[in-house]
Amino acid sequence: MSQHIVNVSGGKDSTATYLLALDSGRSFRAVMADTGNEHPDTIEYAARLGERTGGPQVEIYRADFTERMAKKRAFVAAKWPEMDIPAATVERAIAALQPTGIPFLDLCLWKGRFPSRRAQFCTEFLKSDVIGTQVIDPARRAGPVVQWLGVRRAESIARRNSPMWQTVRTPGLHTMRFYRPLIHWSAQNVFSYAAARGLDPNPLYLQGMGRVGCFPCINASKAELRAIATRFPEAFDRIAEWEAICAEASKRGAGTFFAADVTPEGAALAKRISRIEDREARNAASAAAPWPNARKVAEWARTDRGGKQFNWIIDQADDGLSCSSQYGLCE
Numbered sequence: 312m313s314q315h316i317v318n319v320s321g322g323k324d325s326t327a328t329y330l331l332a333l334d335s336g337r338s339f340r341a342v343m344a345d346t347g348n349e350h351p352d353t354i355e356y357a358a359r360l361g362e363r364t365g366g367p368q369v370e371i372y373r374a375d376f377t378e379r380m381a382k383k384r385a386f387v388a389a390k391w392p393e394m395d396i397p398a399a400t401v402e403r404a405i406a407a408l409q410p411t412g413i414p415f416l417d418l419c420l421w422k423g424r425f426p427s428r429r430a431q432f433c434t435e436f437l438k439s440d441v442i443g444t445q446v447i448d449p450a451r452r453a454g455p456v457v458q459w460l461g462v463r464r465a466e467s468i469a470r471r472n473s474p475m476w477q478t479v480r481t482p483g484l485h486t487m488r489f490y491r492p493l494i495h496w497s498a499q500n501v502f503s504y505a506a507a508r509g510l511d512p513n514p515l516y517l518q519g520m521g522r523v524g525c526f527p528c529i530n531a532s533k534a535e536l537r538a539i540a541t542r543f544p545e546a547f548d549r550i551a552e553w554e555a556i557c558a559e560a561s562k563r564g565a566g567t568f569f570a571a572d573v574t575p576e577g578a579a580l581a582k583r584i585s586r587i588e589d590r591e592a593r594n595a596a597s598a599a600a601p602w603p604n605a606r607k608v609a610e611w612a613r614t615d616r617g618g619k620q621f622n623w624i625i626d627q628a629d630d631g632l633s634c635s636s637q638y639g640l641c642e
């Protein structure tokens with residue numbers, strides 16, 4: 312008999328998927344990967360889903376980079392001096408490369424950089440691998456698995472062709488099928504379904520958030536960043552702290568969470584540097600460039616489109632307390 316496993320994120324889609332599994336009357340497990348970059352409300356919401364609905368307790372898993380960071384320290388000690396990296400930089404990096412127990416931060420320390428749109432390794436190391444190695448693979452050694460995913464085609468262009476069912480066969484493991492029961496649902500369907508079951512959404516939606524995964528996500532839009540910067544400035548303070556810690560562990564003593572070109576100034580800087588023909592000079596200019604850090608991005612997010620002037624009109628109308636949910640939850 313298949314084992315049913317529901318992936319939970321604390322967001323609206325995975326919550327509706329959990330409720331569907333519950334309504335199906337099947338026995339199932341619910342699992343979540345905690346990246347260490349979620350808002351505490353999101354973790355609490357997922358952790359209390361079972362008690363609120365009478366369903367199974369959500370099992371929360373985290374990545375552990377302790378061993379990988381120990382190997383990185385040994386690598387830095389042995390190899391960086393051979394690359395003519397100053398002894399003070401090597402010592403500083405080794406001192407900074409200590410596990411913090413925060414998966415997102417430890418991943419970035421180990422990798423020596425923050426993830427980006429082009430190198431989105433966070434999803435793989437903090438979510439897929441965690442659930443894959445700690446839950447799915449052991450389950451597939453015992454028998455076939457059906458993984459329930461809260462994916463909707465209407466969510467994004469990348470998901471517009473997602474199938475409802477998909478079968479994965481791996482030598483030595485039982486078959487796994489992905490099941491996307493919400494594939495044809497709208498966001499409103501999702502909220503209405505939970506509401507009809509008497510379940511409030513994650514409170515962050517009611518405070519204007521369109522997405523409640525990583526807080527912030529490296530791919531967050533300006534509107535999302537603005538909502539976080541306005542209502543949850545402490546999230547940017549945390550990212551600024553992470554940037555400072557990662558800078559200590561990096562060769563060039565710098566590290567920024569957001570893509571360099573997220574702000575107009577950063578994009579212009581990236582363009583200017585890309586025009587430098589000599590590779591060494593280009594790398595040196597890039598290493599020395601004042602790329603936008605979390606505090607700069609927070610400032611920019613609170614400006615109008617051109618990024619020049621603070622949007623006082625919007626801020627006066629919306630003092631950060633009213634509901635601006637993109638899904639019309641304030642009815």
Ligand code: SF4
Pocket residue numbers: 346348426431433434437438524525527528529530
């Ligand atoms: S939500 Fe964003 S930051 Fe978090 S793992 Fe996914 S892509 Fe990375």
